[in-house]
Amino acid sequence: MGKYGDWFVMLIAGSLIVFWLYRVFYRWLHEPPGLHSKLLLSEAEDVREDDENVLFLEQAGYEVTHGKYRVPITIDLDGQILQSRLFIDLIAEKDGKHYIVKTARDRMPIDWTGSGVRDRLLVYALLMPESEGILFVDQKERTIRTITFRFG
Structure with missing residues (x-):
């Protein structure tokens, strides 16, 4: 050349x-700022080994890696600042895949329709998109449901 x-x-x-x-x-x-799961989970509570949901997940082959975490949310509504929060009950891992865990509550039953699951659990999938899905644990019925969202 x-x-x-x-x-x-x-x-x-x-x-x-x-x-x-x-x-x-x-x-x-x-x-988006502040949505990195490593930073998010660094402030999680320790896992309580005597929790019945933790024991149930471990019997099913999951390893519970993080305890309860509160995600603070600041909302600006027409110039008025409102405060809220989301609660992640647990984070579990199985076969190298991470799952967000939500536990059943008597006072907040879930409607097992497409729109009911979307309204109740989609926010968690969007909060941590690198997770494999959401585990919904119902200790009373002895069930673990796996929920994944696909877009498009």
Whole structure:
């Protein structure tokens, strides 16, 4: 290659590097803040080994890795600041896959229809998209339901 061929190759290589750096910066700039599961789970409570839901999950072959966690939410409603929170009951792992665990409550029964499951559990799948799904544990009925959401 001649004198200009070397410069042309360097220009192409430099352009690719600049484009790649731009894409990395753009992706970092536009990802939601504070939703990284490692940071989220670092503040979780310790797992209570005597909890009946933990024992039930362990009997089913799951390893409970994190305890209860409260996710604080700040809501701006027409300039008025409101506070709320979401509760993750447990985080479990099986075969290298992580699951968010929600436990059944008598005062909050779930409607097992598409819209009922969506309204009650979709927010957890969106909160931690890298999880494999959601486990709904009903200790009284001795059932563990696995819920996954697919979009599109």
